[in-house]
Amino acid sequence: MAKRAMTPEAKALKAKAIMDKAAEMFLELEYEQIKMSDIAKQMGMSNGILFVYFKTKEALFFSVLCREYVKRLDRLTEMVLQTPIRSFEDFRMLLMDELMELVDENPLYVKLESMRTAVFEKNVDAETMLNQKLDLYKRMLDVVTIICEFEAVTPEDVIEILQAEASIMTGCKLTATLPEDVVEIIKKNGMDGFQRDFREDVRKTMLSYLDGYYNNFMVPRSTEEKGYD
Known part of the structure; x- marks a missing residue:
């Protein structure tokens, strides 16, 4: 599992990567088909860490x-x-x-x-x-x-x-x-x-x-x- 980024720069990069992945999935799937747990899995992070970045x-x-x-x-x-x-x-x-x-x-x-x-x-x-x-x-x-x-x-x-x-x-x-x-x-x-x-x-x-x-x-x-x- 990926560790939580601690510096502001690292956090910004991680948030960008999460948004990139969400955008990629959204172009292939309908909104209702996408779960936060799926995004977390794709990112190699826990659900808890994902929700730190996006509530x-x-x-x-x-x-x-x-x-x-x-x-x-x-x-x-x-x-x-x-x-x-x-x-x-x-x-x-x-x-x-x-x-x-x-x-x-x-x-x-x-x-x-x-x-x-x-x-x-x-x-x-x-x-x-x-x-x-x-x-x-x-x-x-x-x-x-x-x-x-x-x-x-x-x-x-x-x-x-x-x-x-x-x-x-x-x-x-x-x-x-x-x-x-x-x-x-x-x-x-x-x-x-x-x-x-x-x-x-x-x-x-x-x-x-x-x-x-x-x-x-x-x-x-x-x-x-x-x-x-």
């Missing part, structure tokens, strides 16, 4: 999600710096490029995000959630500041749209996710039309939302700023 299964996977969100914010920052946001169309293109990249290249984030409000935030302990969310909020504000440098959109616009995007992603993911036995029946009977295309659903829904947001909020605001009745 609950929800806390562990919420931490994995937050880590993925940090990576997402870093990537979003990189994209904004490459293409400054000088108009709502620039912002629209940024969001769609980043969203499609997430869908195509980061199934871990998409799967975790779809469970955030219903599972992780509902059951994770308050201390873990508060600490993680405070850090993410600070990082988010830094990204928002860069996006809003040329005042094409306001910080309120950015935050509201990103929150809507998360809801859209979750809704489309849940709609497209069917039990394995149902998927088999669909395939066997040639009923492909009954299976949702997650990527296309997300793309169309987000585009529709952005168009609606622009027409309902950005255009009227622009008109008021110009002093038109």
